[in-house]
Amino acid sequence: MMLAIGSLTALGVSLGAVLGAASRYLAVEVDPLESDLLDLLPGSQCGQCGFVGCGQAAAALAKGEAPVTLCGPGGKAVAEKLARRLGIHADLSKHQDQEPQVAIINEDLCIGCLRCFQECTTDAIVGAPKQLHTVITEHCHGCGKCTKTCPTGAVTMCPVPTTLNTWHWHKPVPKKGRHRATIGRRAVG
Amino acid sequence: MIDLPTDHRGPFTHAPTSIQNTMVLVTLALVPATLFNFWLFGWPSVFLFLLTVFACLGVEAGCLRLQQRPVTVTLLDGSALLTGWLLAMSLPPWAPWWIGVLGAVIALALAKQIYGGLGQNVFNPAMVARVALLVSFPVPMTAFVAPQPLFSAAAPGFLESLKITFGLSLPLDSVSAASALGYIKTELSRGIPVSQAMPEVSGLFDLAVGYQSGSFGETSELLILLGGLFLLWRRVITWHIPVTFIATLFGLGTVFHALGPDRFTDGAFQVLTGATMLGAFFIATDYVTSPVSASGRLVFGFGCGLLTWIIRTYAGYPEGVAFAVLLMNAMTPLIDQGFRPRPFGRTRRGDPLPLKSKP
Amino acid sequence: MRLFSVRGGVHLDYRKDRTRNLGIVPLPMPALLYLPLTQHVGAAAEPVVVAGQVVRKGEVLATAQGAVSAPVHAPTSGRIKEITGHVSPHPSGLSQSTIVLESDGADAWGALPAGIEDPFAATGQEIARRVAEAGVVGLGGAAFPAAVKLNLRAGHTVDTLLINGAECEPYLTCDDRVMREYAGEVVDGARIMAHALGAARIVIAVEKNKPEAIKAIANAARPFATMAVAEVPVRYPMGSAHHLVKVITGRETPAHGRTASVGVLVHNVGTARAIHHAVRFGRPLISRVVTVSGGALKSGHNIEVPLGTLVRELIDFCGGMVAHADQVISGGPMMGHPLPSLEAPVVKGTCGILALTADETNVQPTGPCIRCGSCVEACPSGLVPLQLATLIQHEDIDGAAKLGVEDCISCGSCSYICPSHIPLMHYFDYANGRLRVLDRKRKHQEKLKTLAEARRQRLERQAAARAAAKAKSARPAAPPTASAQAQTQTQAQAQSKPVGNSAAAASVTGAPVTGLPVTTATETGAGP
DSSP: OHHHHHHHHHHHHHHHHHHHHHHHHSOOOOOOHHHHHHHHSOOOOOOTTSSSSHHHHHHHHHHTOSOGGGOTTTHHHHHHHHHHHHTOOOOOTTOOOOOOEEEEEOTTTOOOOOHHHHHOTTOOEEOOTTSOOEEOGGGOOOOOHHHHHOSSSOEEEEEOOOOTTTOOOOOOOOOOOSSOOOOOOSSOO | OOOSOOOOOSOSOOOSOOHHHHHHHHHHHHHHHHHHHHHHHOHHHHHHHHHHHHHHHHHHHHHHHHTTOOHHHHHHTSHHHHHHHHHHHTSOTTOOHHHHHHHHIIIIIITTGGGTSTTOOSSOHHHHHHHHHHHHOHHHHHOOBOOOOTTSTTSOOHHHHHHHHTTSSOOOGGGBOOOHHHHHHHHHHTTOOHHHHGGGSOOHHHHHHTOSOSOHHHHOHHHHHHHHHHHHHTTSSOSHHHHHHHHHHHHHHHHHHHHOTTTSOOHHHHHHSTTHHHIIIIITTOTTTSOSSHHHHHHHHHHHHHHHHHHHHHSSSSOOHHHHHHHHHHHHHHHHHHOOOOOTTBOTTSSBOOOOOOO | OOOOOOSOOBOOOOOOTTTTTSOOEEOOOOSEEEEESOOSSSBOOEEOOOTTOEEOBTOEEEEOOSSSBOOEEOSSSEEEEEEEEEEOSSTTOOEEEEEEEEEOSOOOBOOOOOOOSOGGGSOHHHHHHHHHHTTOBOTTTTOOBHHHHHGGGGTSOOOEEEEEEOOOSSSOOHHHHHHHHSHHHHHHHHHHHHHHHTOSEEEEEEETTOHHHHHHHHHHHTTOTTEEEEEEOOOBTTTOHHHHHHHHHOOOOOTTOOGGGGTEEEEEHHHHHHHHHHHHHOOOOOEEEEEEEOTTBSOOEEEEEETTOBHHHHHHHTTOBSSOOSEEEESOTTTOEEOSOTTOBOOTTOOEEEEEOHHHHOOOOOOOOOOOOHHHHHOTTOOOHHHHHHHHHTTOHHHHHHTTGGGOOOOOHHHHHOTTOOOHHHHHHHHHHHHHHHHHHHHHHHHHHHHHHHHHHHHHHHHHHHHHHHHHHHSTTOOOHHHHHHHHOOSSOTTOOOOSSHHHHHHHHHGGGGOOOOOOTTSOOOOO
16 A cells, blocks of 8 residues: 555656656747737738837737737738737627728829828829829728828729639538538547 | 629539438348348347337437427438437347437437537447447347247247337346357356357358347348448448458458467458448448548558457457447547548649659 | 549539530621630730721731730621620629620631641741730630640640540530541641640540540541540549640649640640641631530530620520520539620630529538548549538638648539538639638738838938938038039929928938839829
């Protein structure tokens, strides 16, 4: 009996010591949370989230001071990735992705004041004083800052239309039958 | 402009297959063996069989009703019927009624519906029920009888059989008999070597044809084999699992019998007794609980054969098919992850095939 | 000839008997033809005609734009009615720019470029140029510009030209008839292509269910030692280029690669015939053989259809619909797409128009997956469809990508064979569509990052310039600041009033430094 007690005690003590040593010497390094979060953000410095740039937004996220849904242009995809990296659960079921938009300048209303030009974070607007401004559509990421500064309302946002090249099949809705249409089971395999 | 339906991607044609088709074919394959066993063991076995099958349908219907899912259509897909049939085939033919009913509850409610219904279970429902019953009620589950052919003098009559099944009278000692595997194991435990015990067991031909005691699935290996070949022909199952299962058992039996004829039974005995054929063609090949790729199935079949042999030879129970299949069912997700088909244009590791350098 | 095996595939109910023994009939020229500007893979063609212009048969209506593109020619003589948006034969129902040609009934040919007298003395580039001018694209359905494929000789050594006469889809018999009736043209086109590619060997692959076509092609090919006819097993998707290459040559094309990288080029029999016409006679691609079939139609036919014919007219030619059509499809039932409207036109890639009844499409309610593994057996790409579909149903698109969903060739074998009628291929097309969108977004965001960075640097430069200018003006013997500022001025108006503060003034002068085009009055109104 003493043998049993003694051997199990010795086993427990030695294993506990191993675990303690491992937690000290094999501990995981402090993880680079902020730079990981910065990588997940779009990086266009649009400021729609309210922070000056994506770097500041990442810092706020790391401190837990900002919600994962802060990035409008990033949409649901970025919000999910941020949530996963932060290890928090975010209920995104009601989240509506912002439709991709681009800015368009109405030449009849533009007075060439350069205000939108200064706001644009990717220099997608080109113009010179008293000259008409225009938007390089491929460089526009739809943050909308230009629309807010335009004194004449010449700049507006409009949705990017689907073309034959960008259209794709929707998610299938399995034909409702009597059975419940489940496909797979278990997380593994 | 869209004025024609464009919701469906296609394809706009389909093979004439359905879940119901498949289940019907499998039950069809079991009919010859089942009828033979009805004749072999008489009315009690008929009552137990019918009771088990109806209990399974009833339990499934009850579970569906509780989950507020459509009952009739789901029952009509035939999966509950097949589970009940296989369960009934693995029970002792003269077992009392509550064994069948309890088995139905375990198989359908605990091993299938709780996981989410058809396609969602991890373990073979019929085998879960059989094993649970065997472990919980070892005496009724090992009370095999010698063949009592229907309409023969010694067979119990209709009313007598009702009494047997509904537990109002116990099977007479004079009719109880061990299955072949059970007999060998018991003799070994008494120190009587295999070579001496073998002649007491029916000859190989009798074993194959089925005039022996055991559960429905353990008697006529030949009829079950015929059913299995029917399934192979109709492409309901593929050859990978049955062939590896049987080959492994046969191989291990032959090799070890050559090394120790007094301790180990030979390959033919391994293959022709117990639930080998039923397990190889009907149980291990259950779609939901076995791997989906060809290489995975080979591994699965080998594993089942190996575990069956080990359990039969070294473990406490005479028959190991049910345990072996359940253990391999647990391995199925891992096998599915590790044994995938090789993608076209890629190596096994998944990289695109390297181009041969120009000559 | 020794053939190799490929995994997967299914055996279908081919239903070709309705049209396989009917000769190709010409369609009476319709009054109006609708020619989309994008009938091919690549950049849209640009119109070179205007509304009201009179054109002759074979005249160029739109020119190719860039390396991967194709021109559009007039299928008949007449007048251009308008160039407008018209519904595309695409499931999205989107419209695209379409040239509407009103036929004058005369069907008069215009001047055509002269054919090459002896194609076998011409260079590969010359042949490719003629093929490009004629607007020939892959007529098996892919519609990839044929000339671009012929030019692959530049980067790869092609030793085998494989002519694809498999036609593995049910109902379709257009290639079968082309081989039977125009075997000589197909063989000639193949030889011309092989010469252009420098390929020493030509193999024409035909499925065993077309014995008459095999005989016709074998007869036409007999005089040529480099040509052989291969009878391939009847198994869908035998017509898939990568799989056909493996069956005939044993070489497996690396994933997402081109068959040219293993020394083989594949072309459809219809494309070979079109190349024969283009190179020998300078005739452009203005019509193609289409199989019109299906249980909902009164009759089925193989029709030589002028491009731009509306689907409605083909159905009327076949006697109209006598039963309710569950689906009207462009192509075959396995890989074909549903048509959004009968007003959609026939384009270069249209192999078949099928009006199928509900009995033929056999759409059943979806049941639960029973893990039978039939889809794994059937998949010719070696994927595990049931697992991919599970992940996609739970929106784990990245997980599906890791398991190879991008290798899916959308053949539909898995969906065909699934006993639970799960729309597997639809899941994969959805996932691949999402992945393409994500890819485009990611590339766009990379670009935006560099733009934002460039802007930051520009602002820094300007701040530094201002600081330097301040430092200079603070120094007693500094040169006049006005000239320093004048040096940095460019096209900006001389008397421009600086808007806002001095920082803005600096930014005005700084604008052209980035190298972005500065708008002048001529460049106006940007936007989508």
